[in-house]
Amino acid sequence: MNNLLETVSHFKTKGIVDQILPLGTGLINDSYKVTIKGDNCPGYVLQRINHAIFQNIELLQKNIYSVTSFIRKKLEQNNETDIDRKVITLIPAKDEKFYFFDGENYWRMTLFISNATTHETVNAAYSYTAGVAFGNFQAMLADIPDKLGETIPDFHNMEFRLKQLREAVAQNAAGRLSKVQSLIDEIEKRAYEMCKAERWYREGILPKRICHCDTKVNNMMFDENGKVLCVIDLDTVMPSFIFSDYGDFLRTAANNGDEDDKNLDNVNFNMEIFKAFTKGYLESARSFLLPIEIENLPYAAALFPYMQLVRFLADYINGDTYYKIQYPEHNLVRSRAQFKLLQSIEEKFPEMEAFINACL
Ligand code: GN1
Numbered sequence: 350m351n352n353l354l355e356t357v358s359h360f361k362t363k364g365i366v367d368q369i370l371p372l373g374t375g376l377i378n379d380s381y382k383v384t385i386k387g388d389n390c391p392g393y394v395l396q397r398i399n400h401a402i403f404q405n406i407e408l409l410q411k412n413i414y415s416v417t418s419f420i421r422k423k424l425e426q427n428n429e430t431d432i433d434r435k436v437i438t439l440i441p442a443k444d445e446k447f448y449f450f451d452g453e454n455y456w457r458m459t460l461f462i463s464n465a466t467t468h469e470t471v472n473a474a475y476s477y478t479a480g481v482a483f484g485n486f487q488a489m490l491a492d493i494p495d496k497l498g499e500t501i502p503d504f505h506n507m508e509f510r511l512k513q514l515r516e517a518v519a520q521n522a523a524g525r526l527s528k529v530q531s532l533i534d535e536i537e538k539r540a541y542e543m544c545k546a547e548r549w550y551r552e553g554i555l556p557k558r559i560c561h562c563d564t565k566v567n568n569m570m571f572d573e574n575g576k577v578l579c580v581i582d583l584d585t586v587m588p589s590f591i592f593s594d595y596g597d598f599l600r601t602a603a604n605n606g607d608e609d610d611k612n613l614d615n616v617n618f619n620m621e622i623f624k625a626f627t628k629g630y631l632e633s634a635r636s637f638l639l640p641i642e643i644e645n646l647p648y649a650a651a652l653f654p655y656m657q658l659v660r661f662l663a664d665y666i667n668g669d670t671y672y673k674i675q676y677p678e679h680n681l682v683r684s685r686a687q688f689k690l691l692q693s694i695e696e697k698f699p700e701m702e703a704f705i706n707a708c709l
């Protein structure tokens with residue numbers, strides 16, 4: 350706590366720190382809740398930014414500032430109340446920067462969002478509101494004047510992720526290749542089809558828009574009545590295909606099992622969640638979506654478990670250098686669970702297409 354306390358002292362916080370405790374289950378950054386004595390202040394979130402992964406902290410924090418200040422302005426224009434719970438508030442450091450570098454680590458602080466919860470699983474009603482919220486998030490950012498950079502270049506570029514996997518396979522750094530050959534064959538069988546968004550982008554028929562790019566269900570804050578307050582974890586907000594946000598939410602929320610479920614019988618695609626989320630998303634995003642975007646929502650639902658499979662498996666083959674793991678085979682278990690989810694989604698394609706058509 351002493352070092353953390355020292356770190357906090359470099360930011361323009363108010364009040365006297367009471368406690369600093371670990372927060373959340375993210376696989377990339379380390380987060381802490383900073384509570385303040387008395388009850389005038391909701392407290393803060395302190396985060397150590399993983400700068401092996403986010404290599405341009407200046408750009409990262411500039412993106413987040415652009416996005417949060419733009420959303421805040423829109424909320425103010427709409428006369429919304431309780432704005433500090435509906436958008437993230439960055440706390441500047443004493444030198445006015447939105448991060449602090451201690452010579453080794455980069456840190457940032459935001460206002461804690463009080464009386465809000467995140468969920469690892471959601472029911473259909475929550476998924477519907479989440480769909481509306483992500484559609485709104487994209488719609489709100491449609492006319493942002495600032496040009497956002499890619500905080501992780503090629504983050505959701507499927508061709509690039511496959512290239513990384515193939516490089517990992519060629520190097521076989523951890524000697525794990527023989528264990529995963531059948532998964533690699535399954536990946537390669539689907540590779541051409543899964544890269545179609547990149548091809549359409551080059552042909553000029555599929556646009557990039559500002560997306561969140563990490564719409565895991567636990568990156569959304571709900572209030573006490575199950576209403577969505579805001580979207581958190583804005584590190585990856587950048588130009589991408591809308592498939593990113595639609596697909597990654599379903600990957601996590603519509604999985605009956607866990608992302609890293611060891612029991613593959615648990616892992617199945619939940620059509621009730623799919624329907625509720627899709628209905629909400631189309632209601633708020635339909636006005637700006639192109640036909641090619643709408644028609645390919647089922648593809649998006651398959652693309653994200655596929656991409657996550659490729660990323661987890663590459664990390665496993667590389668010897669676990671990217672994602673935090675809890676046990677040695679964790680990335681392999683994650684990979685298998687993503688593959689099972691992908692298979693379950695593939696079986697449901699016709700049903701998904703029929704539902705989307707019925708919504709229109
Ligand atoms: C990471 O930070 P977190 O845990 O919400 C990852 C996502 C993956 C996800 C898999 C910057 O998200 O892209 O989908 O893990 N974020 C980054 O759980 O790589």
Ligand code: MG
Nearest residue numbers: 375567568582
């Ligand atoms: Mg997260």
